[in-house]
Amino acid sequence: MSLVTIDSWPTRQHIDFRPQLEAGNILFLPTTPFAAPEESKEFLRNLSFAGGAVHKNIAYRTAQDRITGIEGDAALAERVRDIFRRYSREVVRFVTALLPDYASSWKLDYASFRPVEEEGRDLPLNKRNDLIHTDAFPSRPTNGGLILRVFTNISATKTRVWVTSDPFRSIAERYAREAGLHRIAVAAHSPWAPLRSRSARMLRSLGLPVVPRSPYDRFMLRFHDYLKRNDDFQNNYAQHRYEFPPGSTWLVFTDVTPHSVQAGQHALEQTFIVARESLSDRENAPISILERICGRPLLAGAPAIAPMA
Numbered sequence: 001m002s003l004v005t006i007d008s009w010p011t012r013q014h015i016d017f018r019p020q021l022e023a024g025n026i027l028f029l030p031t032t033p034f035a036a037p038e039e040s041k042e043f044l045r046n047l048s049f050a051g052g053a054v055h056k057n058i059a060y061r062t063a064q065d066r067i068t069g070i071e072g073d074a075a076l077a078e079r080v081r082d083i084f085r086r087y088s089r090e091v092v093r094f095v096t097a098l099l100p101d102y103a104s105s106w107k108l109d110y111a112s113f114r115p116v117e118e119e120g121r122d123l124p125l126n127k128r129n130d131l132i133h134t135d136a137f138p139s140r141p142t143n144g145g146l147i148l149r150v151f152t153n154i155s156a157t158k159t160r161v162w163v164t165s166d167p168f169r170s171i172a173e174r175y176a177r178e179a180g181l182h183r184i185a186v187a188a189h190s191p192w193a194p195l196r197s198r199s200a201r202m203l204r205s206l207g208l209p210v211v212p213r214s215p216y217d218r219f220m221l222r223f224h225d226y227l228k229r230n231d232d233f234q235n236n237y238a239q240h241r242y243e244f245p246p247g248s249t250w251l252v253f254t255d256v257t258p259h260s261v262q263a264g265q266h267a268l269e270q271t272f273i274v275a276r277e278s279l280s281d282r283e284n285a286p287i288s289i290l291e292r293i294c295g296r297p298l299l300a301g302a303p304a305i306a307p308m309a
């Protein structure tokens with residue numbers, strides 16, 4: 001696990017950074033390599049949560065050009081949407097140039113703004129950011145795709161501090177069985193699995209908030225919670241501390257690299273779902289690693305539907 005620093009962008013010759021990311025390293029740019037206007041950053045930093053119009057979770061549904069987390073103030077929502085739209089466009093342009101092999105088949109996911117000081121937050125255990133975990137989205141299964149996230153520290157003064165651990169391969173070999181991988185894999189191949197899958201799709205088509213998940217996505221959600229609850233992992237496993245100063249940008253596969261946020265405020269983030277087929281080595285994908293460990297395919301029975309918007 002290490003930080004791979006890109007001091008200047010664009011680089012003089014094309015470098016394939018995929019193996020670095022896939023091995024669990026973080027690509028770090030001390031200076032954000034795209035336009036991030038100071039007035040936009042200041043506007044976001046000064047958003048007030050008093051009155052209830054602005055929520056602490058503001059997200060931008062990039063594909064639909066839609067903002068969530070601001071209610072009742074159309075002018076404010078439009079201004080924030082415009083800032084997100086520009087940020088997202090700049091990130092996509094930059095990451096397309098940096099990682100063209102991913103760009104050909106990735107799926108653009110949400111962008112978000114993290115406005116709250118991370119140090120000392122009082123959250124329920126499974127929502128705590130200060131406990132080391134791998135990411136999984138309850139509402140948006142990836143069906144084996146990888147979660148690539150680009151973060152920009154837009155704080156004027158505060159460094160964002162992360163603690164990470166050894167990459168997915170290492171922790172999965174140590175903990176996946178304990179976390180219930182085999183039970184999920186076996187259940188996925190039971191005679192009842194196709195029926196369960198059809199029922200989930202039917203309930204969803206009726207408008208019920210049911211998210212049909214592949215066995216892989218079920219395990220990744222469980223593993224997220226399992227790691228946060230596991231004192232041995234939290235206290236005794238390898239830990240690496242990184243600091244991201246104001247004005248920096250970094251990229252990481254947050255399902256490959258276990259991570260936690262210890263301190264920092266005001267970060268912007270854009271997520272991409274990267275297809276396993278576009279990796280430099282598809283055997284590095286968490287789903288490939290898990291399938292090797294349990295000896296069964298983990299997309300069997302996966303409903304062939306698009307992830308929820």
Ligand SMILES: [Fe+2]
Nearest residue numbers: 133134135254
């Ligand atoms: Fe996370």
